[in-house]
Amino acid sequence: MDQNNQNNNGYMNNDQVPVYNPGVMPGQAPQYSYQQPQNVSVDPNIYTNEDRKKANILCIVSLICFFVVPSLEVAFFKMINTISVNLSGNTTSEIVRGGIGSISFMAAWALMIYVRVRYKKSIFGKVLMWLYISMVIIFVIFIVAIIVACGQAIKNCPG
Amino acid sequence: MQIVLPVFEHSIYSVILAASILIGIIVACIMMRRAGAKKDTVFYTALFVFVSIVVCSFTMSFCFTGNIKDIGFVGAGGALGVLVGAGLSIFIHEDHMSDSLSAWIITAPLMYGLSKLACHFSGCCYGFKYEGPFVVIYKGGDYVEAPLNTPLFPVQILESVIFILIFITGFILYGKMKSTINASLVTIVLCVFFKCLLDIFRNRGGLRISSNKIMAVTVGTVSIIFILLAKKLIMEYEDGSKQSKQ
Numbered sequence: 001m002d003q004n005n006q007n008n009n010g011y012m013n014n015d016q017v018p019v020y021n022p023g024v025m026p027g028q029a030p031q032y033s034y035q036q037p038q039n040v041s042v043d044p045n046i047y048t049n050e051d052r053k054k055a056n057i058l059c060i061v062s063l064i065c066f067f068v069v070p071s072l073e074v075a076f077f078k079m080i081n082t083i084s085v086n087l088s089g090n091t092t093s094e095i096v097r098g099g100i101g102s103i104s105f106m107a108a109w110a111l112m113i114y115v116r117v118r119y120k121k122s123i124f125g126k127v128l129m130w131l132y133i134s135m136v137i138i139f140v141i142f143i144v145a146i147i148v149a150c151g152q153a154i155k156n157c158p159g
Numbered sequence: 160m161q162i163v164l165p166v167f168e169h170s171i172y173s174v175i176l177a178a179s180i181l182i183g184i185i186v187a188c189i190m191m192r193r194a195g196a197k198k199d200t201v202f203y204t205a206l207f208v209f210v211s212i213v214v215c216s217f218t219m220s221f222c223f224t225g226n227i228k229d230i231g232f233v234g235a236g237g238a239l240g241v242l243v244g245a246g247l248s249i250f251i252h253e254d255h256m257s258d259s260l261s262a263w264i265i266t267a268p269l270m271y272g273l274s275k276l277a278c279h280f281s282g283c284c285y286g287f288k289y290e291g292p293f294v295v296i297y298k299g300g301d302y303v304e305a306p307l308n309t310p311l312f313p314v315q316i317l318e319s320v321i322f323i324l325i326f327i328t329g330f331i332l333y334g335k336m337k338s339t340i341n342a343s344l345v346t347i348v349l350c351v352f353f354k355c356l357l358d359i360f361r362n363r364g365g366l367r368i369s370s371n372k373i374m375a376v377t378v379g380t381v382s383i384i385f386i387l388l389a390k391k392l393i394m395e396y397e398d399g400s401k402q403s404k405q
């Protein structure tokens with residue numbers, strides 16, 4: 001310990017041979033590095049069993065929002081149209097239909113991104129991300145294909 | 160001086176529109192990175208904003224037309240998409256919140272300004288009948304909505320120029336102002352004012368209260384309220400994180 005201290009202070013070793021230590025000048029206090037203790041609970045790299053469960057639940061909710069809610073909504077409005085009145089052309093019904101579908105779709109994306117940010121090591125979250133990205137790519141290819149094939153899709157502003 | 164539009168085999172609207180969204184996203188990503196946001200934050204925010212723009216635009220056009228075949232891009236829907244996408248993202252990531260939100264809002268007029276070139280070439284959103292300098296004349300093309308061989312006011316080009324200038328103003332303010340959120344508020348006010356003003360020169364616009372003016376004022380008001388609330392929440396969050404560090 002003493003030997004180490006002497007060396008660190010730039011003086012002499014046990015054999016009294018002068019040792020040059022450029023890091024610390026004579027008479028200067030040795031510098032100690034201090035690391036701030038990290039808050040473990042918010043670190044996204046730490047992935048416990050409980051985190052996995054939470055991530056999986058969020059991913060399942062995201063999948064429901066992405067696939068189940070829009071399908072149920074379409075089925076519900078088709079059922080109403082066949083049973084009672086035809087709602088197509090009714091502005092309120094269009095707003096409700098469009099609103100529910102888009103909100104659930106956006107919620108699905110938001111939950112997936114939340115999982116990817118908070119629980120980086122969740123495999124379900126990673127799979128979900130690539131599933132959604134591939135669906136966006138398929139959608140873009142589909143639109144491009146229609147444009148190239150017949151030049152009909154999105155040819156000017158709708159309103 | 161006349162601007163005579165060439166006749167294309169197919170409409171080039173969607174190509175210019177896609178390019179304008181892409182350019183806007185790239186510019187916003189660069190602004191976020193320069194503000195110090197992490198790569199992950201930039202990637203996920205860009206992805207979410209893109210999805211949000213498409214979803215909000217298509218939903219709004221579906222609500223307007225009521226027909227799934229007529230869905231497309233609407234300016235107000237795109238603006239709402241940017242607000243929703245960027246607004247939700249900043250609370251998910253909690254990384255350079257005010258700079259990230261402001262970067263996307265300031266870039267919105269750039270996307271809109273460039274997309275108006277698509278309207279110019281495809282002959283939609285055209286101006287009133289006018290005989291003066293820079294008249295626009297459409298010669299043909301089955302995609303053109305505007306009347307053919309008629310001199311029209313170049314409202315789409317004027318909108319492009321003004322909205323790109325609004326973006327430049329916002330970008331300069333973003334760099335100079337202490338609070339970047341205030342720069343985004345100035346940008347929104349300018350956008351709403353000029354959107355309503357330029358609607359007067361449109362064929363379907365005039366001085367009457369048109370659906371375009373109503374949508375612009377509604378989306379602008381919602382955006383301002385949302386940003387003021389977000390500003391308060393960001394300040395509270397930053398104060399909380401400062402206290403926890405101490």
